[in-house]
Amino acid sequence: MTHASSEIRKGLSGVVVDTTAVSKVNPETNSLLYRGYPVQQLAASCSMEEVAWLLWHGDLPNSAELAGFQRAERAQRELTPPVRAVLDQLPLSAHPMDVLRTAVSAMGALDPAAGDSSPEADRRKSLALFAAVPAVVAYDQRRRRGQDPVPPRDDLDYAANFLWMTFGEVPADVVVDAFRTSLVLYAEHSFNASTFTARVITSTLADLHAAVTGAVGALKGALHGGANEAVMHLFTEIGFGDGAAARAEQWLERALAERRKVMGFGHRVYKRGDSRVPTMRAALERLVEHYGRRDVLDLYEGLEAAMAERKGILPNLDYPSGPAYHLMGFDTPTFTPLFVAARIPGWTAHVMEQAQSNALIRPLSAYDGKPERDLPPR
Ligand SMILES: CC(=O)SCCNC(=O)CCNC(=O)[C@H](O)C(C)(C)COP(=O)(O)OP(=O)(O)OC[C@H]1O[C@@H](n2cnc3c(N)ncnc32)[C@H](O)[C@@H]1OP(=O)(O)O
Numbered sequence: 001m002t003h004a005s006s007e008i009r010k011g012l013s014g015v016v017v018d019t020t021a022v023s024k025v026n027p028e029t030n031s032l033l034y035r036g037y038p039v040q041q042l043a044a045s046c047s048m049e050e051v052a053w054l055l056w057h058g059d060l061p062n063s064a065e066l067a068g069f070q071r072a073e074r075a076q077r078e079l080t081p082p083v084r085a086v087l088d089q090l091p092l093s094a095h096p097m098d099v100l101r102t103a104v105s106a107m108g109a110l111d112p113a114a115g116d117s118s119p120e121a122d123r124r125k126s127l128a129l130f131a132a133v134p135a136v137v138a139y140d141q142r143r144r145r146g147q148d149p150v151p152p153r154d155d156l157d158y159a160a161n162f163l164w165m166t167f168g169e170v171p172a173d174v175v176v177d178a179f180r181t182s183l184v185l186y187a188e189h190s191f192n193a194s195t196f197t198a199r200v201i202t203s204t205l206a207d208l209h210a211a212v213t214g215a216v217g218a219l220k221g222a223l224h225g226g227a228n229e230a231v232m233h234l235f236t237e238i239g240f241g242d243g244a245a246a247r248a249e250q251w252l253e254r255a256l257a258e259r260r261k262v263m264g265f266g267h268r269v270y271k272r273g274d275s276r277v278p279t280m281r282a283a284l285e286r287l288v289e290h291y292g293r294r295d296v297l298d299l300y301e302g303l304e305a306a307m308a309e310r311k312g313i314l315p316n317l318d319y320p321s322g323p324a325y326h327l328m329g330f331d332t333p334t335f336t337p338l339f340v341a342a343r344i345p346g347w348t349a350h351v352m353e354q355a356q357s358n359a360l361i362r363p364l365s366a367y368d369g370k371p372e373r374d375l376p377p378r
């Protein structure tokens with residue numbers, strides 16, 4: 001039976017679309033739980049592999065499960081020759097998100113069992129994507145810099161190996177830890193726009209690669225994942241170095257006068273601050289200390305304070321992540337692909353949940369176009 005409601009909620013704001021057991025975002029308590037566990041606790045002590053397992057299986061792995069999972073993940077990290085051949089066709093001017101979206105799509109086309117949407121096949125495909133995406137991101141950044149690819153190392157965990165493949169060295173523990181923290185914080189966030197996109201695609205009985213390819217497309221936009229890149233552009237516009245806080249205040253006055261949106265601030269669900277920001281900000285502070293870049297924190301704090309005073313709007317996770325990735329040495333256009341890598345477990349957990357209790361997602365629209373009319377005689 002179809003229940004029609006004439007009330008229009010633009011952007012589905014405030015609309016509860018379905019249930020989920022994957023995560024709970026609670027703006028009242030400013031909390032985020034993955035399968036019941038507070039994200040701050042996971043970020044403090046779990047590897048990205050443990051978080052991926054948790055999101056897919058509903059519980060943390062025991063030590064035998066984790067060992068088997070790590071072996072399987074490490075065995076699938078290599079960039080395969082056919083995917084590399086696809087990437088090599090793409091111009092260096094292509095945005096890294098477009099490159100990654102194309103790579104995910106190609107991985108689907110190359111997978112002989114791509115159309116098998118059984119739970120076992122979906123888990124296998126999710127793990128394969130999780131394992132392979134870092135190689136794509138690292139390869140793409142390196143080819144833009146004219147550097148040769150760096151093969152994966154199976155003595156390193158997911159986060160450390162990602163940095164190794166990107167930079168050809170494993171940085172200091174504080175850097176690896178900040179990177180791992182960012183990945184855990186980015187891994188899952190209920191029915192955000194990209195996850196919802198993945199669920200819509202899954203609801204038509206399209207396969208997992210189709211859903212993830214669509215999700216990458218949705219994440220690219222500056223109102224969603226693209227904001228971590230956009231934050232860095234505005235930091236560059238304001239300028240680092242002495243006096244950054246004062247410049248940030250003046251910059252904001254101009255930006256607000258031009259009615260610009262300030263990327264990295266505001267959130268559809270959290271209105272009193274993003275639950276993940278304090279943890280990522282603390283990681284950023286450790287990076288600032290490590291790299292001796294107090295000016296980055298001055299700019300961060302200056303714009304944050306000015307935004308709170310002028311608009312009462314608080315930062316979201318993309319605000320500390322952008323400068324953190326910059327300090328780690330990633331090129332700015334690579335930031336959102338890092339978000340993609342981290343969100344693969346979240347997206348695919350939702351794909352599997354949607355598939356297991358499916359209903360075609362197809363809302364109604366209220367027509368406000370031309371009234372019915374006859375085609376002129378022809
Ligand atoms: C990981 C993530 O994806 S987190 C989100 C990342 N995105 C960004 O950082 C982009 C910047 N932020 C935004 O555009 C918004 O805050 C969104 C899209 C994230 C959420 O927006 P919504 O819930 O749709 O709220 P909406 O955009 O309608 O904003 C409500 C009011 O606050 C203002 N506002 C909200 N965010 C901002 C901002 N970042 N800069 C300036 N004004 C803002 C709006 O202009 C609007 O003002 P008005 O009522 O005077 O028109």
Ligand SMILES: O=C([O-])CC(=O)C(=O)O
Nearest residue numbers: 188189191192193268269
């Ligand atoms: O929940 C949202 O709308 C956006 C977000 O923070 C995320 O996807 O991490």
